[in-house]
Amino acid sequence: xxxxxxxxxxxxxxxxxxxxxxxxxxxxxxxxxxxxxxxxxxxxxxxxxxxxxxxxxxxxxxxxxxxxxxxxxxxxxxxxxxxxxxxxxxxxxxxxxxxxxxxxxxxxxxxxxxxxxxxxxxxxxxxxxxxxxxxxxxxxxxxxxxxxxxxxxxxxxxxxxxxxxxxxxxxxxxxxxxxxxxxxxxxxxxxxxxxxxxxxxxxxxxxxxxxxxxxxxxxxxxxxxxxxxxxxxxxxxxxxxxxxxxxxxxxxxxxxxxxxxxxxxxxxxxxxxxxxxxxxxxxxxxxxxxxxxxxxxxxxxxxxxxxxxxxxxxxxxxxxxxxxxxxxxxxxxxxxxxxxxxxxxxxxxxxxxxxxxxxxxxxxxxxxxxxxxxxxxxxxxxxxxxxxxxxxxxxxxxxxxxxxxxxxxxxxxxxxxxxxxxxxxxxxxxxxxxxxxxxxxxxxxxxxxxxxxxxxxxxxxxx
Amino acid sequence: xxxxxxxxxxxxxxxxxxxxxxxxxxxxxxxxxxxxxxxxxxxxxxxxxxxxxxxxxxxxxxxxxxxxxxxxxxxxxxxxxxxxxxxxxxxxxxxxxxxxxxxxxxxxxxxxxxxxxxxxxxxxxxxxxxxxxxxxxxxxxxxxxxxxxxxxxxxxxxxxxxxxxxxxxxxxxxxxxxxxxxxxxxxxxxxxxxxxxxxxxxxx
Numbered sequence: 001x002x003x004x005x006x007x008x009x010x011x012x013x014x015x016x017x018x019x020x021x022x023x024x025x026x027x028x029x030x031x032x033x034x035x036x037x038x039x040x041x042x043x044x045x046x047x048x049x050x051x052x053x054x055x056x057x058x059x060x061x062x063x064x065x066x067x068x069x070x071x072x073x074x075x076x077x078x079x080x081x082x083x084x085x086x087x088x089x090x091x092x093x094x095x096x097x098x099x100x101x102x103x104x105x106x107x108x109x110x111x112x113x114x115x116x117x118x119x120x121x122x123x124x125x126x127x128x129x130x131x132x133x134x135x136x137x138x139x140x141x142x143x144x145x146x147x148x149x150x151x152x153x154x155x156x157x158x159x160x161x162x163x164x165x166x167x168x169x170x171x172x173x174x175x176x177x178x179x180x181x182x183x184x185x186x187x188x189x190x191x192x193x194x195x196x197x198x199x200x201x202x203x204x205x206x207x208x209x210x211x212x213x214x215x216x217x218x219x220x221x222x223x224x225x226x227x228x229x230x231x232x233x234x235x236x237x238x239x240x241x242x243x244x245x246x247x248x249x250x251x252x253x254x255x256x257x258x259x260x261x262x263x264x265x266x267x268x269x270x271x272x273x274x275x276x277x278x279x280x281x282x283x284x285x286x287x288x289x290x291x292x293x294x295x296x297x298x299x300x301x302x303x304x305x306x307x308x309x310x311x312x313x314x315x316x317x318x319x320x321x322x323x324x325x326x327x328x329x330x331x332x333x334x335x336x337x338x339x340x341x342x343x344x345x346x347x348x349x350x351x352x353x354x355x356x357x358x359x360x361x362x363x364x365x366x367x368x369x370x371x372x373x374x375x376x377x378x379x380x381x382x383x384x385x386x387x388x389x390x391x392x393x394x395x396x397x398x399x400x401x402x403x404x405x406x407x408x409x410x411x412x413x414x415x416x417x418x419x420x421x422x423x424x425x426x427x428x429x430x431x432x433x434x435x436x437x438x439x440x441x442x443x444x445x446x447x448x449x450x451x452x453x454x455x456x457x458x459x460x461x462x463x
Numbered sequence: 464x465x466x467x468x469x470x471x472x473x474x475x476x477x478x479x480x481x482x483x484x485x486x487x488x489x490x491x492x493x494x495x496x497x498x499x500x501x502x503x504x505x506x507x508x509x510x511x512x513x514x515x516x517x518x519x520x521x522x523x524x525x526x527x528x529x530x531x532x533x534x535x536x537x538x539x540x541x542x543x544x545x546x547x548x549x550x551x552x553x554x555x556x557x558x559x560x561x562x563x564x565x566x567x568x569x570x571x572x573x574x575x576x577x578x579x580x581x582x583x584x585x586x587x588x589x590x591x592x593x594x595x596x597x598x599x600x601x602x603x604x605x606x607x608x609x610x611x612x613x614x615x616x617x618x619x620x621x622x623x624x625x626x627x628x629x630x631x632x633x634x635x636x637x638x639x640x641x642x643x644x645x646x647x648x649x650x651x652x653x654x655x656x657x658x659x660x661x662x663x664x665x666x667x
Contacts, residue, residue: 017654018647022628026647028654030665040498040548048641054655056666065495080495121665131546131570147548147574149640157644159651163627165569195482196540196566229543231569252664260664295482295540316480404545406491425486425544427509 004270006167007236008202011142011267015125017159024161029154030124030141034060034097035110036084038129041151042091050156051095057158058097059119062088063109065406068369068396071102077408095155106249108372108398111135111342115219116372118248122237122264127154132342132422133232134225138218139245140237140267142202145226165231166200166276169269171207174283179456181352182217183344183420183439185209186224187289187299189281195297196229201277203230204269209283210235215244216348223343224422227296236268288455290329291424291437293317298424299437302329302454320426321434322414330454332436335415337366337447338429339393339440341403344420345371347378349440353420354384356444360460362392366447367409369401393447405429418446465579467637468609471560473533475605475617476523477594483537484544485571494549502549503556524557528601536593536605537564541582542571551578561607563614565590576630579637581607583614583624593617609634 005013017026038060045051052058065081076082085102092099100106106117111132114120122140127133129151136143146160154160170189203225210218218235225233235241242261245251252260287301294317300306307314310325318325323332339345339353350370368388370376376398379385385395402409403421405428411417413432420443424435436452445455493505511522518525524532535541535554541564542550551574554562560580565587567575575582585593596617597603606615609631613621632638644651659666 015658017650020629022632024627024629026644026651028651028658030658030662037494037547039495043498050641078495084495124665129546131544145546145570147546147551147570147577149548149577150573153641153644156641157648157651158655159644161629161640161644162573163629194540196543196568199540199566199569226544229540229566229568256664260662263662295484295543297482313481404491423484423486423544425484427490428486431490431509431514 004273006269006273006275007140007204007234007267008142008167011123011125012164014123024163027125027160027162029127029158029160030057031119031126032058032154033110033114033126033128033133034058034088035064035130036062036066036088037064038091038151039084039087040148041129041155042087044149044152045155052097052155053158055095055097058155060088060092060097061100061107061110061113062102064400064404066102066399067407068399068401068409071107071397073102081406105373105377108375109342109345109400111223112346112371112375115139116248116374118245118251121245121251122241123267127160131226132223134230135219135223135342137225137232137234138215138222139241140234140264142232142234144232165202168198168201168203168230168277168279169275170203170205170279170281172205172209172281172283173207174209176209176283176286179288179441180286181439181441182213182220184286184289185283186221187291187296187437188286190224190228190296191299192281193228193279195227195295198225198228198230201230202232202234203228204234204236204275206236211238214348215240216346219346220343224296227422237264288439288442290442290452291435292321292323292329294320294424294426296422296424296437300329302442302452304329329452332452333416334364334418334436334446334451336364336411336417337362337443338402338417338419338421339366339443340369340371340401341421342371342400343422344440345369345375347375349420350375350379350384351382353440353444354387356441356448356455357391357393358387360391360448362447363450364447366392367394367396367402369396370398372398402429411435418443418452464639465577465637468560468579468581468634470609471533471607472604473560474529474531474602475534475536475597476529476532477597478523478535478537479594481538482540482543485542485547485550485568486544488542488550489547489553494547498552501556502552503558506553506557526601531558533558533560534605534607535559535562536590536597537562538590539565539587540568541566542568544568546570548574551575551580555580563590576633579634581609581634583607585622585624589622
């Protein structure tokens with residue numbers, strides 16, 4: 001009998017064209033996703049006089065620099081960002097790949113759009129010039145972010161040279177407590193593994209807790225795999241995955257559907273497959289999490305406090321964050337709230353946040369930016385926009401927005417933002433901005449309270 | 464194409480904090496400028512400069528002895544975060560050809576080799592001692608020999624480092640991957656044909 005293989009090994013082998021003498025594998029790229037940050041690689045391609053090899057497998061949408069006050073091109077204040085969007089339009093036309101443009105309802109954050117359109121499928125090797133490409137692994141794809149030179153290489157050759165990464169299985173078992181979400185699982189796992197603890201590894205998230213997560217929850221979890229330093233995050237495809245994909249615009253249909261599902265069912269790791277590293281997490285031990293520092297690994301339960309012993313790195317983080325050693329997380333005053341990003345701006349995230357928002361009124365500025373225009377429309381059909389607006393939240397267009405600070409949605413220096421995004425790096429949401437990462441429900445509760453609160457016990461003041 | 468990397472003898476600067484993410488190396492508001500414009504001025508921009516554009520005198524690269532650095536000695540998790548290749552452009556355009564750290568972000572690691580930036584993995588304890596030595600004697604030069612895979616520390620000790628053969632060869636030759644890959648075009652096209660047959664639903 002063949003040696004048991006992990007899901008990663010199966011997908012890797014299925015995309016390996018050849019190996020060179022020094023251990024690098026030339027991989028075939030199944031699908032390539034692009035966004036308005038792709039201007040550099042296209043310029044590299046032009047400088048070399050090369051064209052796109054398989055434009056039918058390139059799908060793009062503007063997200064990083066798109067305005068959220070409207071989707072009009074003229075509302076992009078920064079000329080460099082506007083050029084990034086217009087050059088994506090020009091490149092799509094010239095090279096003949098699919099573009100979900102600013103005025104297209106299929107536009108959105110590329111990592112929300114891929115699964116939503118059914119472009120992301122089990123068993124596919126997917127790359128994109130963005131680190132959060134790990135998101136797509138939630139459907140059983142092998143998906144990872146690459147730099148501009150590698151993007152140019154993929155455009156020109158549909159391939160990529162990679163050294164084969166190691167594997168890590170993160171098993172999460174047990175029941176999640178009330179108010180604990182996939183985001184909390186992710187922050188808990190990152191605090192355990194470290195911000196670069198999974199470097200060189202592809203993580204497979206496994207265990208009953210992961211299995212019980214919705215696809216959207218799995219997308220949140222795999223999205224944050226990069227924040228543990230992992231090359232990619234993956235979850236084995238199952239009936240939930242197939243249900244999610246069925247009927248999506250780019251999903252297989254008719255007889256092809258049955259063939260695809262039969263293939264997808266061969267993908268999960270075989271019993272007894274060996275992983276290079278194993279991590280076990282007890283889901284029952286996870287509380288709603290909040291980041292206190294300047295790396296996602298600096299996260300604690302909302303019931304805890306920031307470190308008491310402030311030396312070295314800890315002192316540096318606390319100083320940037322303007323926090324005294326030993327400050328309790330709960331009760332910490334915030335200045336603004338951001339609900340959005342490829343981590344937490346899908347419909348389930350917005351429903352969960354709205355369910356909190358409807359219980360009170362925001363006392364600090366709060367914006368909601370849906371993950372895609374289709375998510376926005378769906379939310380509006382469900383009346384979520386009205387709930388947010390009545391609760392004093394701003395209801396915006398879709399895009400990366402305040403997560404990466406490229407489109408003008410910024411947190412001012414020294415201000416504290418409760419954010420559903422993925423990175424609390426210094427300056428990430430704006431120069432000098434202080435970011436506290438948390439789940440959508442925690443962020444919504446923070447907006448109503450004007451401070452960080454434990455969503456499990458939060459009672460808005462009736463006023 | 465990057466310049467081939469063989470040996471390096473350069474001033475080394477200590478970067479004392481862990482998890483130097485690519486947002487710190489290359490703040491996002493600069494990364495849409497053309498590559499040809501150069502990125503050296505944005506390296507560590509918000510740590511290096513005041514809002515007014517004045518240099519922050521305390522920042523290591525603003526100290527005269529460390530200003531001409533060609534090597535950085537850092538801690539763990541160097542280059543984590545965003546895939547932006549401008550983090551590497553900022554380093555090499557500034558004049559950094561080698562970073563020694565206890566671990567690197569994976570995507571940053573892959574980007575580095577494309578631009579002739581050598582990344583050396585070293586034990587955290589060794590790095591801590593090395594950074595202290597550099598602070599003690601600012602302007603100290605370290606040496607690196609890629610062929611023999613050795614680097615010489617501030618006190619003169621030679622240490623061996625590991626590097627994957629594929630990365631080493633690319634750095635030594637200043638290889639252009641696209642040209643090399645296209646030599647395999649027949650294999651790629653044949654593979655693509657079989658791939659499409661196996662997954663017809665992707666191509667309708």
